[in-house]
Structure formats: C-alpha cells, structure tokens
Amino acid sequence: MRALITGVAGFIGAHVAEAKVRDGWQVAGIDDLSGGSTANIPEGVEFIQHDCCQPLDSIFARFQPEVVFHLAAYAAEGLSHHIPNFNYHNNLIGTSNVLAAAYRANVRHFVFTSSIAAYGHPTDERPLTESTACRPCDPYGVAKYACEQHIAAFHAYYGGPNYTILRPHNVFGPKQNIADPFRNVVGIFFRCIQAGLPLPVFGDGSQSRNFSYIDVVAKCIAACAEQTQARNQIFNVGGDEVMTVLDLARCVQRITGKDTGIQHLAERQEVKHAIADHRKVRSVFPEVFxxxxxxxxxxxxxxxFLRQRAIPKKTSCPAPIEILDRLPPSWRDDLGPQA
Ligand SMILES: NC(=O)c1ccc[n+]([C@@H]2O[C@H](COP(=O)([O-])OP(=O)(O)OC[C@H]3O[C@@H](n4cnc5c(N)ncnc54)[C@H](O)[C@@H]3O)[C@@H](O)[C@H]2O)c1
Structure with a gap:
C-alpha cells in the first residue's frame, strides 16, 4: 500500500509516517519546511519539499498513493486572528488543493486532521462530542470546520475519495516543534525551561485541556484508512485526562527538575475549557487506547527526548501580521519591528 503524507516533517505527520512505514507501507511525504524539520522524517520515507498550495498533479502521478494523510497546516490558533488571509490560504485553500489532486489521481481514502477548534466556545459543561454543534471562534477553527464541510460535500458530489476526519487537541510529545513562540503550550513551556526562563501563562492558568500524548493520536490517524467503521466519519481524538495550564506548567517544572518560575500574562480571548469526549474513537480503536x-x-x-537536544532558536511568524489590534503584548517582541 502507498501513502502520501502532507506535513511529514512536522510533529504528528512524522509519527504517522513512522507508523505506516512500520506497517510495511510505501510512504512519501510532502512538506514545505515552514514549520517542520527534515530531522523528524523517519527513515524509509521519500521526502518531497513542496508547498501544498502549489500544483501537485505530477507528485501524485509519479507516486500514485492509495491513501492521503493531509496534515500540513500552520496550526497557530490564537495567532490566526492576526493572520486570517494567510490562515485561510494555507489551511483551507491548501486542503482543497490536496483533495482535488487526490481525486484526480484516484486516491481511495483521504484522512484529514481537523481540530477541536472547530467547536469554538462550549455552551455548557459537558465534554464535546462529535454531535456537538460546531461554532468555531477563530480563523483557524473556521478554516478547519470549512475543510471538514468541503471534504464531506466533495464526497457527496463526486462519490469519492472516502474520508476520515480527526479532531485532535493539545497533542504533545517527542518531535513537537518547541521553537514557535505562538503555539503549543507544552512546546513553549519546554523551550522556556531549556532557556531558564519563567513559563508564560495567560491569565490565572485555570484554562483546562485534555493534553494528549502523541502515541494514541498518531496510531488512530495511521489506522483509520484500514478501518471500515472509520469510513466517512468524524472523530475526536486524544487523551481523557484533563489538566489546567497552571498545573501543566508545574508538572513540566517538576519533571525537568527546573523551577524557572511562572510569569502570569494578561488574559487573552480564548476558549476557557476545551474537553472532548472520546467514546466514539475508543469504540473503533479500543486496542490503541x-x-x-x-x-x-x-x-x-x-x-x-529533549534532554539530548540543543535549545532551538525561536522561529518567526510565517506571514506578515495582517491585523495588529488586540495582539497579546507578549507576542509583540517575537514579531519584531512589524508589531
Ligand atoms: N498538535 C496539535 O495539538 C494539533 C491539534 C489539533 C489539530 N492539529 C492538526 O494536525 C496537523 C499537524 O499538526 P502538527 O502539530 O504536527 O503541526 P506541525 O507544525 O508540527 O506540522 C505541520 C507541518 O506542515 C508543514 N506545512 C505547513 N504549511 C504547509 C504547506 N502549505 N505546504 C506543505 N507543508 C506545510 C509544516 O512545515 C509542518 O512541518 C495540522 O493540520 C494541525 O492543524 C494539531
């Protein structure tokens, strides 16, 4: 079997590639290296440096994948308010471009990583299930939800490819990008620890999340094209355990043995509690959990994993800031003269 993985040099894409190589598949991967690193790409994967928003037909014609795992995206949810055009181009147009190329190349299954951001602010205390109404509240979530709708409408109109949509959330683990100051709280915390800096926490840190170790998430994504119960379905995917951001900060400090302090920053407009229900994904992939x-x-x-690695230099935003209003002050330094 042949799989093409976009975002293969990124965190989750690299783990999915590893799982498919382990399964004995032939794997090729596309990445423009805007947020990933070739060091992440597992052995045995054919790597093609390419932007998913650019023409893809020659890549598909040469490799002839049966399954596409589309993970390429710039996943900075908070920053997406300030780079909406870039966000929609990269995430939504990119997905439409990859799906159209996959269809033209007779790909049989399209796997897409959406996000819990598709739900937006929860309206009550109950964990979000796949039937909870989606009301995304930032451009990243809007793009993910639009991609989901596009993939389903495409399938209804053209009759293929089959698809599986996964909504992961707050995934962390080895190979995670810890150099981007605008996303992934776990990565930001680890980078600060390495640099001896206090851990930045927006507000009082009582925001809560199901922080999810990569293993379960990557295994479910990797397995879904082979699982008939996952065909044309949407799944939340991640761990059930809930932690506040402040407890996460303390946990990272305890584990690394480095108490670098905590710096409370002004609260920002964000979803306060994002807790997902995983009964559906657990029922289809019980062994993974x-x-x-x-x-x-x-x-x-x-x-x-990070202990043996040097502190990476912070990366910059991959696009110029489009709207400066309401930009959290703590991000201005990382944006340089444009902010
Ligand atoms: N990590 C999480 O907690 C999380 C949660 C929900 C959803 N997701 C989704 O999972 C997917 C993978 O996320 P990740 O955490 O591995 O992020 P990541 O940044 O580590 O990986 C994304 C990869 O996509 C590449 N990329 C970005 N734009 C591209 C383009 N136009 N063309 C080619 N390559 C491009 C980047 O270089 C990077 O290597 C994304 O779609 C993300 O939105 C992640």
Missing amino acids: EAGLSIEAGLEQTAE
Missing part, C-alpha cells in the same frame, strides 16, 4: 500514557508519563517521554 490500551497502551495510552498519562499526561505526566507523556511529559517524561518528551523531556527525555
């Missing part, structure tokens, strides 16, 4: 790690155990694995 049996070996799932707790947040603390996953953070230990992450710390171990």
Whole structure:
C-alpha cells in the first residue's frame, strides 16, 4: 500500500509516517519546511519539499498513493486572528488543493486532521462530542470546520475519495516543534525551561485541556484508512485526562527538575475549557487506547527526548501580521519591528 503524507516533517505527520512505514507501507511525504524539520522524517520515507498550495498533479502521478494523510497546516490558533488571509490560504485553500489532486489521481481514502477548534466556545459543561454543534471562534477553527464541510460535500458530489476526519487537541510529545513562540503550550513551556526562563501563562492558568500524548493520536490517524467503521466519519481524538495550564506548567517544572518560575500574562480571548469526549474513537480503536500514557508519563517521554537536544532558536511568524489590534503584548517582541 502507498501513502502520501502532507506535513511529514512536522510533529504528528512524522509519527504517522513512522507508523505506516512500520506497517510495511510505501510512504512519501510532502512538506514545505515552514514549520517542520527534515530531522523528524523517519527513515524509509521519500521526502518531497513542496508547498501544498502549489500544483501537485505530477507528485501524485509519479507516486500514485492509495491513501492521503493531509496534515500540513500552520496550526497557530490564537495567532490566526492576526493572520486570517494567510490562515485561510494555507489551511483551507491548501486542503482543497490536496483533495482535488487526490481525486484526480484516484486516491481511495483521504484522512484529514481537523481540530477541536472547530467547536469554538462550549455552551455548557459537558465534554464535546462529535454531535456537538460546531461554532468555531477563530480563523483557524473556521478554516478547519470549512475543510471538514468541503471534504464531506466533495464526497457527496463526486462519490469519492472516502474520508476520515480527526479532531485532535493539545497533542504533545517527542518531535513537537518547541521553537514557535505562538503555539503549543507544552512546546513553549519546554523551550522556556531549556532557556531558564519563567513559563508564560495567560491569565490565572485555570484554562483546562485534555493534553494528549502523541502515541494514541498518531496510531488512530495511521489506522483509520484500514478501518471500515472509520469510513466517512468524524472523530475526536486524544487523551481523557484533563489538566489546567497552571498545573501543566508545574508538572513540566517538576519533571525537568527546573523551577524557572511562572510569569502570569494578561488574559487573552480564548476558549476557557476545551474537553472532548472520546467514546466514539475508543469504540473503533479500543486496542490503541490500551497502551495510552498519562499526561505526566507523556511529559517524561518528551523531556527525555529533549534532554539530548540543543535549545532551538525561536522561529518567526510565517506571514506578515495582517491585523495588529488586540495582539497579546507578549507576542509583540517575537514579531519584531512589524508589531
Ligand atoms: N498538535 C496539535 O495539538 C494539533 C491539534 C489539533 C489539530 N492539529 C492538526 O494536525 C496537523 C499537524 O499538526 P502538527 O502539530 O504536527 O503541526 P506541525 O507544525 O508540527 O506540522 C505541520 C507541518 O506542515 C508543514 N506545512 C505547513 N504549511 C504547509 C504547506 N502549505 N505546504 C506543505 N507543508 C506545510 C509544516 O512545515 C509542518 O512541518 C495540522 O493540520 C494541525 O492543524 C494539531
């Protein structure tokens, strides 16, 4: 079997590639390296440096994948308010471009990583299920939800490819990008620890999330094209354990043995509690969840991976800022003269 993975040099894409190579598949991967690194790409994967928004037919014609895992995206949810055009171009137009190329090349299954951001602000205390109404509240979430709708409408009109949409959330683990100051709280915390800096926490840190170790997430994504119950379905995917951002900060400091302090920043407009229900994904992939790690155990694995690595230089925003209003002051330094 042949799989093409977009975003293969990124965190989740690299783990999905590893799983498919382990399954004995032939794997090719596309990435423009705007946020990933070739060091992440597992052995045995054919790598093509390419932008998913550019023509793709020659890549598809040469490799002839049966399954596409489309993970390429710039996943900075908070920053997407300030780079909406870039966000929609990269995430929505990129997805439409990859799907159209996949269809023209007779790909049989299209796997897409959406996000819990598709739900927006929860309207009550209950965990978000796949039937909870989606009301995304930032351009990243809007793009993910639009991609989901596009993939389903495309399938209804053209009769293919079959698809599986996954909504992961707050995934962390080895190979995660810790150099981007605008996304992934776990990565930001680890980078600060390495640099001896206090951990930045927006508001009082009582925001809560299901922080999810990569293992379960990557295995579900990798397995879904082979699972008939996952055909043309949407799944939340991640761990059930809930932690506040402040407890996460303390946990990272405990595990690394480095108390660099906590810097409380002005609260920002964000979803306060994002907790997902995983009964649907667990019922289809029960064996994957049996070996799932707790947040603390996953953070230990992450710390171990990072221990042997140098502190990366912070990366810059991949696009010029389009709207400066309401930009959290703490991000201005990282944006340089434009902010
Ligand atoms: N990490 C999470 O917590 C999380 C949560 C929900 C959804 N997701 C989704 O999962 C997917 C993978 O996320 P990740 O955490 O591995 O992010 P990542 O940044 O580590 O990986 C994304 C990869 O896509 C590449 N890329 C971006 N734009 C591209 C383009 N136009 N053409 C080619 N390559 C491009 C980047 O270089 C990077 O290597 C994304 O679609 C993201 O939105 C991630």
